[in-house]
Amino acid sequence: MTDHELPGEVVEAEGHLIDSDLLTLIFDTVIKSGGRFDVQQFDIGRTNEDFSYLRMRVSAPTDAALGTLIEDLVPLGCHPVVEQDALLRPADRDRCAPEDFYSTTNHRTLVRHGGRWIEVARQRMDAVIVIEDGRASCRKLRDIRTGDRIVCGVTGVRIVPEFRERDRHGFAFMTNDISSERRVEVSVARIAERMAELKRTGGRIAFVAGPVVVHTGGVEYFSQLIRRGYVNVLLAGNALAVHDVENALLGTSLGVDLKSGVPVEEGHKHHMRAINTISRAGGLRAAVEQGVLRSGIMYECVTHGVDFVLAGSIRDDGPLPDTVMDLVEAQDRYTTALEGVQMVLILSTMLHGIGVGNMLPAWVRVVCVDINPAVVTKLADRGSSQTVGLVTDVGLFLHQLAQQLP
Amino acid sequence: MTDHELPGEVVEAEGHLIDSDLLTLIFDTVIKSGGRFDVQQFDIGRTNEDFSYLRMRVSAPTDAALGTLIEDLVPLGCHPVVEQDALLRPADRDRCAPEDFYSTTNHRTLVRHGGRWIEVARQRMDAVIVIEDGRASCRKLRDIRTGDRIVCGVTGVRIVPEFRERDRHGFAFMTNDISSERRVEVSVARIAERMAELKRTGGRIAFVAGPVVVHTGGVEYFSQLIRRGYVNVLLAGNALAVHDVENALLGTSLGVDLKSGVPVEEGHKHHMRAINTISRAGGLRAAVEQGVLRSGIMYECVTHGVDFVLAGSIRDDGPLPDTVMDLVEAQDRYTTALEGVQMVLILSTMLHGIGVGNMLPAWVRVVCVDINPAVVTKLADRGSSQTVGLVTDVGLFLHQLAQQLP
Amino acid sequence: MTDHELPGEVVEAEGHLIDSDLLTLIFDTVIKSGGRFDVQQFDIGRTNEDFSYLRMRVSAPTDAALGTLIEDLVPLGCHPVVEQDALLRPADRDRCAPEDFYSTTNHRTLVRHGGRWIEVARQRMDAVIVIEDGRASCRKLRDIRTGDRIVCGVTGVRIVPEFRERDRHGFAFMTNDISSERRVEVSVARIAERMAELKRTGGRIAFVAGPVVVHTGGVEYFSQLIRRGYVNVLLAGNALAVHDVENALLGTSLGVDLKSGVPVEEGHKHHMRAINTISRAGGLRAAVEQGVLRSGIMYECVTHGVDFVLAGSIRDDGPLPDTVMDLVEAQDRYTTALEGVQMVLILSTMLHGIGVGNMLPAWVRVVCVDINPAVVTKLADRGSSQTVGLVTDVGLFLHQLAQQLP
């Protein structure tokens, strides 16, 4: 039996196939699956701006293997030359998808429905696609309701992978590796340029921040960023707010005096006093209004109308009245706050950073700053090439950033 | 003015003051506060078993400073020679303590009430003490209800610090430092001995585990531990259960085939399929009963009646129906599950490890295993000397532990 | 001016251009240099075994820029279609190369001389190529002598990049990322298979080991490897030998008792006693012959004829008489010992690991084991895809390896 007698299908792909490594990934995928490919046409982009075009026949030993192979090629931007509508099946019970549901990536996705390709809204990873009133959108498993019409299989699904934007925004230089042996000042300059451009053009910037921002002395610099309009959204946990308030009220962070660097005797109680004070006031906003809380990150957020969400966790003390302890609600509020955001800076928080990373489409630029290279690697590995990582001291990073922003 | 004209008070302390470093801490505390001490009596323990006894007059420039100093000395086991009842104030609103509330440590605490010293129940860090019906117990800030009688200040509060149990349980050898440059097999042998002893005597052992247990191939060894009765409680997040189920159903963990070590194409969807399958079954227990889930950690927990709690987090996919997404409830269920536990092993999870550490009294022995020394240091720093840390590979640790347990 | 009027040259390349990412790198290089490319022919390999072939005309704004561009393309396997002999210039003084000397990579290299392509001997990174008696070989800068004929520029130089050997030796699965969240047992199995195969076929295996091998309890397992014939060469520093001898003579490693895990009082003197004992005997070999040293890694090396070299460093105590403190000599002896070696395992030593990495041609397979992911990343980044990294506990790794080897 020759290749052409095996079950096969003709697929095509176009884009920056070479410099985004897509071509490599496409061929690898075929080979690993035990299949074969026969390149029918390959037009190479002559310059960096040109797209390349690939058309090939892929084949596999069985129909089932071919189906799986096609399924694996779709996220790489391949699609069958012969177009068909996506297969829809109704959910037979709440929170459950049909067995063969299509699980989304974070890349821009199109679904063919009624002969037309429609773009999927609320793009994110690890969701299903629901078609409703001729519109397609991502939905989390837990939000599926009986009767929802869910895309199954990969027929009629087309992915538009983000191509590496090597020359745009001057960001790509940072994507190559994650190392503490780099000059951070250069990277900060690029980030500052990008933030300034977004501010100028009305783009939205979100920060995701852990309590280390407070411990490392970043409060004053981060407050400046808020006052100067560079922070549209703040997503954090209970601890950031608690230690920020502790610092504002008592001058310590986890009991360490931030002026002298010396642990204060019994200072570990300070954060409990901070929580009690905010609870008594009735929350952060009330505490600001009552003049109880008069400085710090949370004060600036309240005063400057920054959209903030504090998500709870198993390790929380208190929590503050503002902390959302129902995590389904917290995830939903994070997702809502992230709508329309064009840049996200994750500062020293693996937990909330991964949480946010899961919610973002691939075209939002993410900067992850942490002194631990393993955290940066882990966050960068999850997305596509959208994340640039900086291994550095977060307090000093914020100091530099405040200095370099116009 | 001589020292003796300054405001002062006579305090005493007894115990292993020297080899627990308490004496150093006591003197340091006085000096740092700007106060003075005048040792009136000091009887040194002649051997390791003997207690030492210290009585000294401490003085400070002002009455207020003296009050603060005494407050700082109480957690070190000092108490005024002249005994008084604790000061109780009623809470004036829900979730709020009086301003000067006493914030607990995780050490055994006594409160003097009605002329008697009573032991505080449910001892934990960062709580208040409530007196009710002649009994004292710890309560979280958020659980305070209007009218609760809350201990304020430190009068009538006595702490019994855990002394370093250098010779007991053969554990102390591990407390000295946290380093990856140690022979892990020796430490595993000690841990195994202690676990075997607890099992023999009916003691309860809790495990707190992250998904790395699955990724590093620990499922089979951990399953053995459950089957052999060494796991009484399992506290984890959604991810451990998701990847354990993914492994049981599809042979992968986060899409990596655990037999070959090779990432499976499109394997990142596997965990979504796992969640969907368990949701359809109606939860983990139901999945076991229906024969859908037939191996792995969660299967063994269900089958062997291990008390497990899965706490949600902002980064959760799904979640599984069993995951508690209301974090107030999750914290309460963790706390309940930990009652009476005598040993806790924390495997590769900083988040849940810190959460559990906050809930434990100081006399529960904690073993923290992580390949990242910063995690081990952070967990060990939070408690007293109760935590021993091992910097090693968690999968290989579980392999060794399963081999060395009787 | 059109592209074709710019200075240009036609180059060609063949090999696994796509799945080794070479095609991407080639195009990237042209674009980044500000040049242009015009693909004249591109034949894509139809399967994983087939080579691809590329011929293109590259152009640049100036002749100088074109020269630099060609220079940058050569290490990627490109070579001008029109062949010329390499340019040779004599060294005008010892230890100095002509300004435009060709600096080697670790890839297989051919030089065109007298109209013939000859392969370069002693291939390694960061060397010059000297032609002598019609033969070409790598030479370190410091070994250049006045009059040596040195290859300059890139004309007449051709590189044969190692292609990713995805399917050979089952090693490639480990090249994807460096993470502690992997199942080490699977990787150990692959390494064991490869070692067994090399032993069977007479291949040579070198180990590069730091003192952590001793601290983590690896001596017994490593000794087994030596006794069973899996170690042909051992490259290390003074410290490995010192602590191995300390362990053999006194049962401790840096003063820590390896049976109990407890630091011995005054144990930090033990390594000084060990050094003194070996000095008195006249060296390691003499100590073995005199019956002074009767177990451990160095004992087994002496007894089983393993070729070992101990290189000195600025941090060495002693050193042992066997330690080579002249680093020029030490590097030369390392290089000689590595000749013909086909596999290198680097265990917990960044210093000696980087030293050895610099000496190896790209086709020697390297396995790097360290509990610190930053070390593994750093070692892996230096070579091509030749290094596979394992982030794990070295003592437990050796235990596993000894168990899994046939």
Next chain:
Amino acid sequence: MTDHELPGEVVEAEGHLIDSDLLTLIFDTVIKSGGRFDVQQFDIGRTNEDFSYLRMRVSAPTDAALGTLIEDLVPLGCHPVVEQDALLRPADRDRCAPEDFYSTTNHRTLVRHGGRWIEVARQRMDAVIVIEDGRASCRKLRDIRTGDRIVCGVTGVRIVPEFRERDRHGFAFMTNDISSERRVEVSVARIAERMAELKRTGGRIAFVAGPVVVHTGGVEYFSQLIRRGYVNVLLAGNALAVHDVENALLGTSLGVDLKSGVPVEEGHKHHMRAINTISRAGGLRAAVEQGVLRSGIMYECVTHGVDFVLAGSIRDDGPLPDTVMDLVEAQDRYTTALEGVQMVLILSTMLHGIGVGNMLPAWVRVVCVDINPAVVTKLADRGSSQTVGLVTDVGLFLHQLAQQLP
């Protein structure tokens, strides 16, 4: 048999026994050895300035055990009440000490000879003490010559441990723990104060620096420090100088452009060109004199008469003509350069940092800066409390330091 019938000896100690933890260590040592102690007198220091005084009889089951116990107590500052001269034995061959030689700590040491206590010169760890012409000094094992009179056992040896200088120099605040979750700016301020004070008083400051100083953009700031007179000694390896020269000549560090942060094509050859250029000039000093090298750390060192030593290592490329490849000579030159130094800053180099740490007496203050907490912990663990560690970005640290120095 009662305790007093066991072999015993009366020892005494005085100093800040409590707040330096010495008392704890003394008692621990006796207990762990299986011995007993009987405190005859203990006078506690009433304030932080007062010394405490301890006299106790220690006993052990056998004379040999008692000898070992006394030996273990000497480094903690204990000494027998009954004074005897030190025991001297001649070395019977070069490089070898008598079996029972006294191995030094880095603490100030006195030896009793001819009825007088004489202070040991050139104090350092892991040496022997030689008495010559009535003077005592430390000598490395390898420098022993036949006939040298070497102190053996601990009789007649007295150690003066450094006491924690809690209030002096404001340094102690940093000794508590090693964490990346600290405000670095505060620590930099203290270090700057101390450096300014030393400069004012003619104290000498040494820097030990790795190439990461160059990679992270620290050259300009470090150059400022040299120009402003804050660097008296620079100890480094070949790589610091190579990349500094590469940066000065070609604007890159390991091939990465330090202005743009982008790797330069074929930039990995740059360091070879740098080495070749300096070799041709005949060394760094000659290159400065010839106007070949006109900026950077090494240029400033030459121009401002900073005493620098470059020590070779197994991983060195080149090396530069200035690099000392004979490590015995390199160690000797490091030691000589460190004479009279009062403060040492170790920047991102574990290898040279440990090397220098081994050479320093305990009273020289050491600051260790590294982004990897494991390196800081390892360096801090080796000495006494003399090392303070900062976990931060080295480039940003130097920027801050240059800003904060007067």
